Amino acid sequence: MDFDLMITSFPKLLGATVITLKLLSASIFFGLFLGLFFAILRLNKNIFINKFAYGYSYVFRGTPLLVQIFIIYFGLGQIEYLRSTVLWVVLKEPYWCAIIAFTLNTGAYTSEILRSAFQTIKPGIIEAGKSLGISNRIIFYKIQIPIAIRQSLPAYGNEIILMMKGTSLASTVTLMDLTGVAKYIISTTFKPIEVFIVAGGIYLFMTFIIHNVIKYLEKKYSFQQ
Amino acid sequence: MELLAFGKTGWGDELFYATLMTVAVSVTAMLVGFLFALIFTPLKLSKYKTLNFVGNFYTTVIRGVPELLVIYLFFFGGSGAIMYVASIFGYYEYIEINAFITGAVAIGIISGAYSTEVFRGAIQSIDKGQFEAAKVLGISKFVQFYKIILPQMLRLAIPNLSNVWQITLKDTSLISVTGLVEIMRQSYIAAGSTRDPLFFYSFAAVLYLLLTYISMKFINKLEVKYTRGY
Numbered sequence: 001m002d003f004d005l006m007i008t009s010f011p012k013l014l015g016a017t018v019i020t021l022k023l024l025s026a027s028i029f030f031g032l033f034l035g036l037f038f039a040i041l042r043l044n045k046n047i048f049i050n051k052f053a054y055g056y057s058y059v060f061r062g063t064p065l066l067v068q069i070f071i072i073y074f075g076l077g078q079i080e081y082l083r084s085t086v087l088w089v090v091l092k093e094p095y096w097c098a099i100i101a102f103t104l105n106t107g108a109y110t111s112e113i114l115r116s117a118f119q120t121i122k123p124g125i126i127e128a129g130k131s132l133g134i135s136n137r138i139i140f141y142k143i144q145i146p147i148a149i150r151q152s153l154p155a156y157g158n159e160i161i162l163m164m165k166g167t168s169l170a171s172t173v174t175l176m177d178l179t180g181v182a183k184y185i186i187s188t189t190f191k192p193i194e195v196f197i198v199a200g201g202i203y204l205f206m207t208f209i210i211h212n213v214i215k216y217l218e219k220k221y222s223f224q225q
Numbered sequence: 226m227e228l229l230a231f232g233k234t235g236w237g238d239e240l241f242y243a244t245l246m247t248v249a250v251s252v253t254a255m256l257v258g259f260l261f262a263l264i265f266t267p268l269k270l271s272k273y274k275t276l277n278f279v280g281n282f283y284t285t286v287i288r289g290v291p292e293l294l295v296i297y298l299f300f301f302g303g304s305g306a307i308m309y310v311a312s313i314f315g316y317y318e319y320i321e322i323n324a325f326i327t328g329a330v331a332i333g334i335i336s337g338a339y340s341t342e343v344f345r346g347a348i349q350s351i352d353k354g355q356f357e358a359a360k361v362l363g364i365s366k367f368v369q370f371y372k373i374i375l376p377q378m379l380r381l382a383i384p385n386l387s388n389v390w391q392i393t394l395k396d397t398s399l400i401s402v403t404g405l406v407e408i409m410r411q412s413y414i415a416a417g418s419t420r421d422p423l424f425f426y427s428f429a430a431v432l433y434l435l436l437t438y439i440s441m442k443f444i445n446k447l448e449v450k451y452t453r454g455y
Contacts (some may be wrong), residue, residue: 067433071426075427165290167291168294186325189300192298200294204285
């Protein structure tokens with residue numbers, strides 16, 4: 001066991017954690033809105049809109065995240081037209097490509113989580129709102145959405161943890177996130193176990209924090225008070 | 226379309242074999258995972274705190290650390306660890322482990338952590354009365370597990386195991402970093418030599434969708450079989 005390596009690599013890995021956290025927070029932030037948008041589309045009665053939203057979540061949940069990143073980073077650059085538009089400013093950066101891929105991926109999972117939460121809301125709650133003369137819009141924004149978010153907290157917490165692990169794939173498109181730096185140190189020193197313990201420890205610590213924050217929120221917004 | 230032709234002119238046959246390789250790695254990894262689940266599920270359900278700790282340590286660490294990091298650990302550390310063990314037995318030659326085995330074991334350990342959680346949940350949700358009734362009837366522990374607990378457990382476990390299968394299948398794409406020629410690696414090679422990454426990565430996505438679609442159909446049949454009588 002090479003403890004010196006563990007101590008010297010710790011600050012480097014901690015520095016790379018900042019990129020991991022940036023990727024995670026950006027994709028979770030955008031993914032939540034995307035997920036909510038598609039969950040609402042899934043509840044639409046129009047069969048085409050409905051099927052479109054289903055297709056989106058099916059494709060992004062049925063293919064590996066690695067393929068999605070590669071299509072966006074390597075694939076989209078191939079389209080000549082895209083290179084001439086403003087979009088190219090974003091798409092040539094691996095950082096933004098990774099965020100786009102993560103957002104689309106987590107959006108698909110989030111839409112499924114929120115959809116099932118919407119569907120488990122008791123009809124009585126909506127009927128109660130209607131009988132009080134509250135407009136459909138207000139019922140949706142003030143009653144259905146808050147309840148659905150509370151319902152989906154445990155599953156959503158898991159999704160955030162899965163996404164945090166997913167950000168490690170950013171290292172495959174040249175980004176030096178926590179996994180990228182860990183791989184670099186491993187391949188230069190050939191001491192995989194020591195680096196794994198330090199990098200894995202940082203990831204576990206983040207998992208632990210996310211897990212406990214979600215647990216706290218679940219308790220805070222629990223229905224039985 | 227000529228890009229997908231079989232034979233020397235296209236990438237059709239290469240991608241076909243790569244797909245078979247993905248299926249082979251996934252199935253092997255799933256089986257390795259069951260083996261790990263077989264060891265760690267009893268530990269998690271054990272009465273002893275130390276054994277509990279070992280079981281929890283495994284599932285927490287593996288489920289909390291990115292798959293890619295675990296794969297790097299095995300890719301860079303695998304042959305070193307084997308050589309260390311071999312040196313104890315007096316064998317000092319260089320040993321290189323095959324990429325297939327490294328990948329299948331790495332993904333298998335990840336898959337095993339998820340399977341362990343599934344089995345633990347399934348066993349815990351079986352009514353306590355079932356265990357007690359078996360005990361009262363004087364049925365041996367082995368028969369109790371094999372004939373009473375297992376059939377009921379499978380019914381509860383299959384829907385969740387199908388999720389584990391999906392995760393395992395998608396995780397195998399990460400083994401491409403070790404150079405094993407499965408769908409992702411083959412698409413990478415093809416994209417590099419034809420300069421058409423958009424087509425080949427999209428095609429890889431289609432192949433993965435096809436695999437998940439076919440396996441879902443198959444698992445649904447299994448589910449019907451094991452929920453007979455409910």
